[in-house]
Amino acid sequence: MSTLVTDPTGRPDAPAEPQVRDRADVRRQVKLVVVLALLVAVEIWFKLEITDPEVSHLLKGPRSAENQPVFFDGSYVSWGAVAITAVALLLAVLNRYPRGAGGVLLAVLVGASFYGSFLMWAYADSALPIAITNPLGGTLLVATYLVLGALAGVVCERAGVVNIAIEGQFIMAAFFASVFCSLAVASLGGLPLFWTPVVGMVGGALAGVLVAALLGFFALRYQVDQVVVGVVLVTFGYGLTSFLRGQIPGDQAARLNRPYQLENVEIPGLADIPYIGQAMFNQTLLVYLMYLAIPGVWFLLFQTRWGLRVRSVGEHPKAADTVGIDVIRVRWQALLLGGVLAGLGGSAFTLSTGAFTSQMSAGLGFIALAAVIMGRWHPIYAALAAIAFAFLRNLRDQLSILDEKVPGELISMLPYLATIIAVAGLVGRVRAPAASGQHYSKGD
Structure with missing residues (x-):
């Protein structure tokens, strides 16, 4: 039905011109x-x-x-x-x-x-x-790394810090989670074996915080370019873990790289749901932490005063400083919280597989960054994007035995190809936090 406009005398005029599409x-x-x-x-x-x-x-x-x-x-x-x-x-x-x-x-x-x-x-x-x-179980295993890494990226960038170092946090956390858990298994005889992976999770979280502290030290204190520092820390993480692993004597290597794997904990009732129950509710502690981290980060960012401060320093730090918010302190807090999340994600590499190997993160930290962009810097959307990438990664493993129809090389590159296509073409116009990657000091 055409929309009519009326002249000052009240008589209907000609139909309005159609609106021009953007x-x-x-x-x-x-x-x-x-x-x-x-x-x-x-x-x-x-x-x-x-x-x-x-x-x-x-x-x-x-x-x-x-x-x-x-x-x-x-x-x-x-x-x-x-x-x-x-x-x-x-x-x-x-x-x-x-x-x-x-x-x-x-x-x-x-x-x-x-x-x-x-x-x-x-x-x-x-x-x-x-x-x-059923692809759900394998997808959730990979999603544990990606979702926690993506949430770390969201928290940091919402505060105005670009955390390129997620990959470095992953590999450092994987190494120290293995060492801490292995030492707990070997030394703490009175500690129940079920809880020794928790010691590994603590070690992984501390390693993630260490890398985050290095990023904050150079990027926030000395205002070095955040992207450059992040790339350097990724190289530092790979180099340090390879060096430390090579320095461990042969007779000690096995003892320090034998973490007790996380056991599955079944949730009664929910685990009996057909098709999805066993995959979703008979999982490890880290998977359940991932479930809680998604709404938890959303609540922190959008339902608390601290989250409002984080978002304000990421959008307009000068205005936040004007009303009395310590911009640098808030950015430090967000950066360290992101380190905890990324460290827990990295610890899943060794606590799920049972041993540390060099370069085992295999670029998943950068895929987590892609999930941040695809999720438009929102914790729930970023988590969904990370789960989608995890699904593609699991699909590669699921179809690896079907070389007769699908070339193995194509299957191996599928997650990374999907990442490039999604970030380059399907996300559309996205706007990062206005002050993301920008330095700030008192008086700017």
Whole structure:
């Protein structure tokens, strides 16, 4: 129905001219149409390439021996994925693609549909009797590192400090968590074995705080460029852990690198939920800490006076200083809290695998930084982005035995390729905290 305007005499005039669309909105629509059209084409190709659509799954998880593979016709999943993505494509063509939470939910649904279509193609017609396994458990294991690292990045950047050193905090925390836990196992005979990994977690948190303190010392006290200091600290972390590991005598190396792995703790009732219960609620202490850290950081940043101060010094430090907020002190506090979070994430590397190896963080600290950008410096959105990257990383491990259809090299680069695409093209225009990376001193 046309909108009418009225002249001063009260008579209806001609219909109002249509509102001119913003160029950014037009570009957004074009991107959506192109991406969704490609997804539809690929999903159709996946379906047409399948000869025998029968596949099997073990999605209920390793609960008991009665969990036998379930065979089903994958055509329903393949064509259902095409239908869902086609509906999203139609909405994008008509410029009716929802925004906000609705758009996020639809994007998640389209992504899940594409994932299902891909799995049907990857597992169908296989010469090996391989069943689709539940990816949630492996995803949460990797998400522990990424989510805690992303939350560390969010806290620091909200205060105006760019923490490029998350990768260095990861590798330092992994090393010292192994040493602390191994010493606890060897020396503290009266300490129950179940709690010895907690000693390792303390060691990892202290290592993360140490790297954060070095970053604050150079970046906040002497106002050295934060990005440069962060890169140097990453190199420092790798070099120091390799040096210390090489200095340990051979007869002591095994004793200092034999941490007691975290045991799974099952939550009664919740662990019995079909499909997701065992994966989500029969996990280690660090995974449960990750669950609590996401709402905890959100509450600190957006529901407390301290969080308001953090956000104020990250947006306008001079205005914050004017009302009596100690900008440098608040930035130090945020930086050290980020060190604790990143240190706990790094300790998960060794406390989950049982040993420290050089370069075991494998660039995940930089992927955590990418999750910060994708999450628009919001703790919940950054955590969701980190979980998405963890899912892709787990997918690489899950499909590593299917080289006959998917090249192993492509699977290995999948998480990093997705990171580049997401940060470069799909995030859109994002605005970091206004004072992020900017130095401040009293009187500026």
